[in-house]
Amino acid sequence: MDDKFYNRVGGDRISSRQIDELIGLARGLAADGSINKAEVEFLQKWLAANVDISDQPIVRTLYRRVNEILADGVLDADEHTELLDTLNSFSNRDFELGEVLKPTTLPLCNPPPHLSFEGRSYCFTGTFNYGQRKYCEQAIADRGGRAGNLTQKTDVLVIGAYATESWKHSSFGDKIFKATAWRDEGLPISIVAESHWVGFL
Template sequence: MRHTRIRTRQRESHTDSYVRRIPLGFLKGILASNKVETTEYEPLKVEAQNFLNLLHDPDALELVEDLLIWKDEPNEIFDIIENIVAMRSRDFFLESEKDEINELYGFCAGIACDNRITLGEVETLISRLDSYSKIRDDRRVLNLRNAARRSIADGRITPEESDDICSWITHLVGDSATDTGIATFGNVGVLEGALDDHNDIVFDNRMFVLTGKFTLGPRKAIQGMILDRGGEFKNSVCRNTHYLCVAAEASRDWRHSHEGLKIMRAIELRKEGQGPNLVHEGTLAHALSR
């Protein structure tokens, strides 16, 4: 029996430690059902590959290899992941609120990665959500918690209830592979209240703020297109910001894995009735193409 080797690092940057919280949470989500389903293999491979690309971690490469070697042995894969989680948990400590929330987001993505939620996963999810007081007022978290509690009222999870919980998890952590339903690290969660119609975006004398890593091109190029259409831009969200444009891909510098400080500030201002309009990258791209 070969288990993935875990390498302990003597020194690690704050950013690397921050990024590692999400994969660890994701793996804990995989373990929440006390078994690994073959339908979770592909999401596991995607997550490990993303981890490898971000940090060039040889352990992630070994996990990808193990998924091929033990493709017909889900119990073996479970043991390997359990070993990784045990070792990583000893190496990394939850030092702040950010670490806790990042791990929670990873956990949510992990339990939903096969688009199926079990009773055990829901019970563990509720327990974890109840322990995070800092985000209890987040409407997405509240909706997810309520859906989870409703689903276990009769002691079982129906396919419809499973789909409902997966949908609310996608609202919280995003879904970076909509064609396969695989929720992975690095994607932006659903922004409630975001503009759906690109025709609602007005450029002339309007203030824009950009956040995240845009697939449209470099941020300066996008700012140039906004200026060409009569708009203005700033680097921070304030009361005179008209639009906060959010990239499809999260930035590694964001406070939480799926939510940056600009987004958090915009949501605070919107609650006060004076916040900017939220705009997804796709909507902005359509508006710029007019």
């Protein structure tokens, strides 16, 4: 057995220990159903100390997301809900770290529709690899569209890549259920994955 093998196994062990520690941290932070700025800052410090030696994409994504949240010094309601969902996902071990949600579990339009932006209304739900929801919404505005809450006039619901297998029980599951019901009733609302949406930017 060569050094490469030992390095890989050793690295896997470090990664696994980090993930266990992060799961414990996430469970502690999310336990009371709320998270404050001081707790987000604590999480940022832990991620900063671990991000370089972890090869887990979700750790890097979470670190970037936490930095974005703290950049303006305000933890708003959307950011609070999004971060809490993500931490709950970790603590419940709901998904393989670094993997996106398998599309088969979501009521996505099949085949996925062609997307346009000018004059169209978008709604975003879940946790996005692209960045915070406000950045996703800005990408729509920059292209002549609108983004906001889910209504019967919404044209497209975009579901973030980092969702969990138990999305039905998460806070953003309500939007997905509502949009699916409206679509079943004949309203022209499209439900797409983040990866599909990004392909049209």
